[in-house]
Amino acid sequence: MPVLLILILILMPMAVMAFLPGSGGRFWIARLINHFKFSRKHPVSRKTRPCQSTGFSEQPDFGTLNCRARPTKQGTEDSDTIVVEICGTIYTPGDGYYGVVEVSLADVTDQTSEAMPVHCSTKQWQGMGSEVFCYNGDIGRLPEGAARLLDWTAVAQLSIDWLVFPRKGKIRLQLSASILSRKSGEGLACAQSDFIYENPKFGYLDMQENIQQTKSLAVALAFAMGVADGKLLDCEIELIKSWARGNIDDSQISKRTRRKFEKALDKTVAFFRRGNQVDVNEICRGIAEIAPLAERYDILELCMHVAGANGSVVAEEMTVLKKLANQLEIDSDRFRDMMGRILPADMHSVEDAEVLIGVTSGMDKEQARHCLNKEYRKWNARATNSDPQVQNQADYMLKFIAQARSQYIG
């Protein structure tokens, strides 16, 4: 329950920013789609004969052009491809026509809205001036009159790595294949067909929404970090608010929205000041699901700054930080590296060997020796740094490592 409340408080202004004020998300998405729909090089808008739309299970009509997409694995498991096949008839007005095939994809899962374009991650297959996917390839000389393909013939092989879909999960994609004259660009034939694809990655629309949501969750997590030692200090509040303003606030939004945003932050502060708590596990799970690693690093860094805002880190804060690193799926080396930079050992009220040097009680002597030697090598090299602060930190760490060696190895 508490986590729900805090998210409502914080997410409300974020949602307003993500989707233009008063318009609603769908409207915004629709505008985005319209922009792509009318982009100059979108193949569907070219001058062509009426397209034959073929469902995957339908029998092809050999009097016209038919197309279909066949998702397939190519060699290793990681290299999924979509094979584009055509069959039927391509009519040519005369002799000497060389043909090219143009292929595009659109997400038509949501029947209530217009099709959303599929983007391309490589410039080679991007439409001019946009990121929309648009493949073309030579298919050679076409016979005069009509070229009839009685079998499904592969004309393109699209790597999944090129494609950026709008949404994650099971999506209905519309494949458009057009045969054009290589010389004049005149459309000779075109076809469309739908197919289902399970997209394992976040789509570009998901990612835009995730960014906002992640930042909201980061603020909630930072406040949770702030109260880890039992009290939310002014310096911690200011740090979080400043981060939120810098990361979430947008100069484009109205004064009214900004006021709402500040109010939501104040309400959040009041919520925590009353001694309320949130479910850190749930927030971390939410972040881990939607945020890429780089953003998770940023969030953990924010939490570290909050923990060290008053100049020291107490045991409770350390426990929360370790938990956050674990649940945000940040590896221990990176975590310790961040700790070394943001919260050097002399800020710790409790010396935790696992946090400082990565030694755990579960390690056997050899593992502990290896780990300690690695840390010793690292800090010993830093001990002659020209920055006195680094020197002091290194001296402190070398003494700590030596003590840990006496304790773990004897």
Place this chain on the structure above:
Amino acid sequence: MSNIVGIDLGTTFSALAVLNGIGKPQIVPNADGERLTPSAIFFDEEDSELIRVGVEAVNSRHLNFERSVRWIKRHMGDEKYHKKIDGKKWSAVELSALILKKLKQDSSVEYGEINDVVISVPAHFDEVRRKATMDAGVIAGLNVIGIVNEPVAAALYYATTREVCGKVLVYDLGGGTFDVTILDVKGHQMDIVCSQGDHSLGGIDFDKEILKILERSYKQKFKSELINSDEERAKYEDEAEDIKKTLSRRSVAKKMLYGPAGNMKVEITREMFENEISSLTSRIDMLLEVALEEAGVKPSGIDKVLLVGGSSRIPVLQQRLEKMFGFAPETTVNVDECVALGAALHAGLTKLREKPEEVPAGIAASLKDINLIDVCNHSYGTICAPIDKQTGRRVIANRIILKKNTPLPCEASQMFYTMSEGQTVLESTITQGEDTAVEYVNKIATHKFELPPGRPANCPIKVTYRYDLNQRMHCKFEDIESGKVHEVDFCLDQNGEMTPKDVKKQKSKKLKHVKVE
């Protein structure tokens, strides 16, 4: 012809050795007839132009702490360190120069003019500290023809005076620093494999642990502090050193403590001492293991362990070495003198390489077969902006070009690319350190390399670092497309370090008017 001299400028003691006519190094005693001179300085209270260096300075420290200086080597390269005496500020370099001046002065009485010297430094000393040591020599009126790593000097002396073959580990635990060097020796052919050092681990750290026992014992008995002034601390620091030396010979050391709340007799056993220094011995073990890992050898692959430095006499350390390697370490060379003796040999080799005509025939004949291959003591790199593979973000990082422990002379190149369209300046920073994170490496020089205008991003720039036998670095930045080359010999950054001109000015100003005794 001038003398060929080696100087061990130590944290607690210094020594000077000269090559005799047949190329054998020998220690030159100081004016008091002592072979080692304490690296201690005392500014006389009566005569402001009189500076005492040596035993007298150590003793004077108990009487007037403010006018005395010890263990100055630990501050070498620290530009912020100054000792203020009678309104004058003395830097670590100038204070070290006073010690060198005393050594030069004392040895000149018997040997005449002392000019060309090689000064030894800990293997882990970085460029700034090496340069500071050379500057100290220049200020003292010496011609510093080279710098040698202390364990290398010790090994050089050892290998030229004993029949040695195989992998030798030099265990150099001096007054203030600890170095481990592994080398391959085959007759007079010596190849350094690797060096590792700990800059704040030495005899004085063991003394501090004994001092802790003394203070604790006194407090337990009298519920009062034993030490209440800097002078008292100085006195008990020397007492602690004395106890440490006693414990190397006997199992118990006894002392009287004269404190403000009463006097007491304290007995310190070897066991108590060994317990107290356990974290220091852990550090020693780690450095040994790291050096062995770096050399790619197991303890069983080491044929000899050579002890160097006064603190290597501590029995528990020798026992641990015997346990680790399965044989007793070599104690046949004088641990206090072998660095200076080896430095003199190194001076002979340097002179023979650079000005063979100035080397007397007897010395040349003695040294001609010695071949020493040293290594790069640190990693050198540059700052660049690669893309982090994990996050996909561009990050500022240190990229190592020349790796630590590469045999000298060495050269290495790496290709970098311009970042932006129309980039006309490439700021190249030379770094020293092992880290990828830039905040943990030393930026030892920065140079601007101008590039042709109007070019796209990603133009290749080849960066080449070369490290010569005299441990000086040369950097070359090559714009592949235009063929434009920018070459720089290594020089220190504008971090307050002295340029040669400044060094001369300092020499004429401060040391000219003082009398060193």
